[in-house]
Amino acid sequence: MSLLQLKDVSMEYGGRVFALQHINLTVEGGDWLAVMGPSGSGKTTLMNVIGCMDKATSGSVILDGIELTQVSPKELTRLRRDKIGMVFQQFHLIPYLTAVENIMVAQYYHSMPDRQEAMGALARVGLEDRADHLPSQLSGGEQQRVCIARALINYPVLILADEPTGNLDEANEKLVMKIFHELNDEGHTIITVTHSQEVGAEAKRAVVIEHGHMMGEGGVQL
């Protein structure tokens, strides 16, 4: 069975705005998919649906064998913390917590906080020596690496990254993409949302969304 399967998924707001229309998509375990498209194309809406933050208005979304359109909001929250690891364009670290505490927050909501394990995740992204720094004391690249460490800490079945290099310089972009490659090589399933050709090209597969429609798969020019 595929890790993620979207069948005829549509998302509409108030019967007027059609953010997603009849999307069909399959992601296997260990895959790395890039969802590409211009601003306002529906990429983020697709991320919300896959990331258990929103429910599709029609169609079927099956993640790790669970039909997401049928579960309660409470169950959706549980699935989010158990199955998904999120990486955001704007990092979204909690400003009053240190790097290691930011990772432990994800553990806290999931199960039990474990500083040693959180330090291990930081070491995994090469930041163990920055563990006790506040986000404001870290560079953009370092903040994104903390964000990746946080996404990994609860052993998610799927890592969702929304424009993970959108706010990074070239050097940090390469560093982050290297980490994604390592994770994917280890067997992690990754979906990245990006409008960047370079970042999209790093993934094993790429799909393009435009005006809520899936335009195709492969190296499509935007």
Place this chain on the structure above:
Amino acid sequence: MKKYQMYLIMVVNALLRRKLRMFIALLAVAVGATIISGMVTVYREVPAQMGREFRAYGANLLLLPADGKGTVSEDRLPEVYKSLEGYEVIGHVPFLYERMKINEQPVLTGGTNFEELQKVSPYWQVTGDFPSPESKDILLGSEVAEHLSVKPGQTVFLNTGDSPQDMPFTVSGIVRTGGREEQFAYMNLGVMQKMMNQKNQVSLVQVSMVAGEEALTDIGKRISAADPGIHPRTVQQIARSEQTVLGKLQGLILLVTAVVLLLTLVCVATTMTAVVTERRKEIGLKKALGADSFHIGGEFLGEACILGALGGLLGTVMGYIFAQSVGLHVFGRGVDFSMSIAVLTVVLSVAVTGAASLIPVRTAVKVEPAVVLRGE
């Protein structure tokens, strides 16, 4: 690490590492707590403080012989005074009244203890001096002095009516009270008891003590039980006036406290709403990480409770200083620190801050996790 330890790290750091917002919110709680603590302290102290002020108007309890007897023995009084234990007694002054002739004129004369009299009736205005202890001095009421045409330092002659010869007394002073005392004359109790051959006898004891009307009634019952030969009588006019003034004053303080409590509630609710609004993304992020409404609500309520407790502690200290200042400047006497008021203030601050946070917390738990992805 235990879950509660991480919870504390999150809640405490949310306050400590956001100093400005923390300071503003703490200030709002502390100001409210200061006024509440101060007002409750003043509210509690007012009866005692005002009671002392009222004592300047004279005795509020009279001890009279029961069954219409003219006098009662002083030896029985110490036992009666035991019934006053636990109350602040300003003084108790005995009187022995007899009709005498002064310079051939009939004058109602009282023997008393002038040291105690000055405590119980500080409003007596004496031209000259009070009679010195054990002396054959006499204090004349202003009407008597005028009628006899005598002045302080002059000698008057007293006759009990039974003695064959007059006894000379020196007028030590003339008293004005604005009351019936101006028609009387006063001498040392011991001298009078000897003259009248009524050793240890008194006709009346005036007691001045810090107690309200209800307490005085209760004390009266205890005295009657302790010695049925003594009839206690509350000076209703003073006791009721005291009760009325106190009731109105306490009502006013309660009203002010309630208004301050309400304002604190609004102030803290506004601050917490601002806190929630500016932390929407953080709430969204936490939800995206898997936090449920219970987690989010618990964290904000935890912050509010810590804020309430800190503000309450600060307010307790400031409130005590405020009440102390009121006590010293208005009543000329400090107030005691009350642990029960301190606990009440902290508990009330936590409760008010918690209650004020309920609406913002409801808003917080409704934040959609998708806001962090939308970049709103």
